[in-house]
Amino acid sequence: DHNGDELTHIHLYVHETYTGPNATAAAVLQSPLGANTSSFGSMGVVDDEIRAGPDRSSALLGRYQGVFFGTSVELGKGYLSSITLLFTDAGSSLSVQGPILGFTGTIDRAVVGGTGRFRLAQGYMLFKMISKPTPETDVNEVHLFVLMSRHGK
Secondary structure (H helix, E strand, O other): OOOEEEEEEEEEEEEOOOOOOOOEEEEEEEOOOOOOOOOOOOEEEEEEEEEOOOOOOOOEEEEEEEEEEOOOHHHHHHHEEEEEEEEEEOOOHHHEEEOOOOOOOOOOEEEEEEEEEHOOOOOEEEEEEEEEOOOOEEEEEEEEEEEHHHOOO
């Protein structure tokens, strides 16, 4: 019964750096089938910045941390992701999980829970790369639609 629960829209930006001393994303394990032929069994990690806007100088809201596992024998297709959005101001977090079937277009994943003010949260997240300010970085626009339980407050 979701009577009294409230759908909340959260709009934010995830800033990622691929290489260099300040990298926030890394491939940890290549596929045992060969990195050039398959994603199956590969693993990556992220610890990206969550910001209020697409500009790197916008307010830092938290961290986008998680893991990606290659679940498809086809190269670049089929990953499972488990992500935690850790918000610094409220001490709250959202847990997001689901497939990534490719890295172009919008990635749709499920909000499966949360902590603090997001306890018992559920919903979905839309994630889309909107720019590459440098060859080493990208900016992703995120829309979260979260059903907030009145019991989580």
